[in-house]
């Protein structure tokens with residue numbers, strides 16, 4: 535099978551021929567149709583984080599495909615069923631976090647495309663219990679970005695406990711931000727989108743942002759203050775300046791929700807303001823299987839729109855470069871279906887999928 539493999543952190547990721555993996559006990563083999571490119575995949579491929587993946591490995595945790603084979607002891611799944619393979623590849627199922635609906639905090643979790651091989655390949659094996667069914671009404675092209683960008687921002691909006699008419703500032707309108715804007719609106723927020731790209735801000739406005747601020751031309755703190763200040767700031771951008779700006783834009787009782795993971799990022803907070811203003815600082819990491827099922831249901835109900843462009847897996851290194859230079863409007867999705875299918879489908883869908 536074709537697979538994008540990281541063999542060294544200082545070398546480009548390459549597409550190689552690898553044997554199709556066999557599903558072990560409790561696992562399913564999934565024929566991958568689509569997989570989105572998340573910023574985390576780039577961090578993984580470059581070994582940016584404190585515990586880098588063991589080499590070689592296959593990234594990709596926005597995988598969507600059909601079950602091709604089930605291993606021994608698998609129930610609840612059937613061959614041909616379409617499932618999503620998310621960052622939470624598996625968890626212990628028994629610790630205090632797993633049994634209290636906080637499985638994304640499990641210390642024994644394994645992560646797709648990081649500690650286990652991911653979905654930048656024609657096939658992937660997955661723990662059957664953590665493969666989330668994709669409803670028929672959600673296309674594989676849409677399901678891929680929803681599997682990380684969608685569930686991550688959905689869980690962040692939930693973690694912020696936004697109530698109607700609160701002002702939500704979304705810092706960074708890309709793969710995550712374009713969905714964050716929509717979830718913040720769904721719960722009744724007045725949404726302020728902040729980015730440095732007019733093109734991305736136009737997209738945010740089309741998707742329902744009530745206000746947009748170009749931080750390259752205007753001081754976002756002053757602009758947000760002029761609108762009445764933010765009750766919630768979702769930090770989806772890795773630029774160091776964003777942390778200070780998002781904190782300064784908050785009203786009393788505000789919630790600062792950290793989602794983006796800049797390499798070596800540190801947050802310095804004024805204790806006095808944090809205490810006097812009653813500010814909450816919340817770290818939010820992806821979402822649970824139930825969160826992802828809810829994200830799919832909302833999309834099936836046509837409450838959200840996914841903006842993505844397709845790429846060939848052979849162009850994975852260039853795709854990563856394009857994400858890093860910020861030239862991608864929202865999400866890039868690798869389409870791993872057979873070349874003939876892909877070409878016919880892509881001809882209809884390119885350049886943008888909505």
Ligand code: ZN
Nearest residue numbers: 572574682683
């Ligand atoms: Zn991700």
Ligand code: ZN
Nearest residue numbers: 626629632640
């Ligand atoms: Zn656990």
